[in-house]
Amino acid sequence: MATIASAALHFHPSAEILLGSDTRPSPTPRSPFDWVSSIRQGISTASVDAIIGYIHLSRAELALVLGIPERTLARRRREGVLNSEESAKLVRLARVVERAVEVFDDLDAAIDWLKSANAAFSGATPLSLLDTDVGAESVLDALGRIEHGVFA
Numbered sequence: 001m002a003t004i005a006s007a008a009l010h011f012h013p014s015a016e017i018l019l020g021s022d023t024r025p026s027p028t029p030r031s032p033f034d035w036v037s038s039i040r041q042g043i044s045t046a047s048v049d050a051i052i053g054y055i056h057l058s059r060a061e062l063a064l065v066l067g068i069p070e071r072t073l074a075r076r077r078r079e080g081v082l083n084s085e086e087s088a089k090l091v092r093l094a095r096v097v098e099r100a101v102e103v104f105d106d107l108d109a110a111i112d113w114l115k116s117a118n119a120a121f122s123g124a125t126p127l128s129l130l131d132t133d134v135g136a137e138s139v140l141d142a143l144g145r146i147e148h149g150v151f152a
Contacts, residue, residue, distance in 0.1 A: 015094035019043065020050030035091060043087035045077045051094060055111050065093060067131030092136050096126075099140060103147045118142070 052062055063070040066089045076082050082090060100110035114126045120142050121129060129135030 015091065015098045018051050018054050018094040018097055019047040019090065039087040039091055040084050042081040042083060043090055045073075045080055045082060047090060048073065048077070048082075051090065051097075054107070055097060055114070065127050065130055066090060089131070092133075093130055096130055096136055096139055096143075099143050100126075103143045114139075 048059075048062065052059065057065065059073060060070055063073050066073075066086070068086055068089065072086075076086065097110065097114065100114055101107050104110040104113060117123050117125055121138065126139040126142070129139055
């Protein structure tokens with residue numbers, strides 16, 4: 001039993017797992033080109049529910065993180081699929097969460113870091129920066145610095 005508990009402490013969900021294993025119209029992406037195809041086809045809105053479950057956000061909070069109006073997310077939920085731009089934002093979030101889990105070696109620690117105000121981002125939370133490519137790159141850069149022990 002102890003091995004199951006310790007394995008749960010070090011759960012490393014991939015972006016594919018964060019988005020739900022059966023929520024994409026195409027097979028599980030295995031390369032960046034597969035992600036491009038999935039994004040262009042549109043990610044299922046079931047992926048929104050899947051990632052909300054992993055990172056413990058409300059729909060309103062997720063809408064802010066993605067930079068997508070909450071009403072638009074509600075409409076997409078009825079339609080069953082995100083458009084390509086919205087899909088790209090959701091995949092970007094999943095990939096950043098995946099990277100944070102790699103760096104912190106723990107899902108809960110990664111989520112705590114992503115949700116905490118950070119001096120490196122002028123007091124903003126890393127999650128609040130993920131609505132733009134530049135913000136996401138800044139978060140990924142900070143994760144790289146943390147991984148290599150460079151905090152300044």
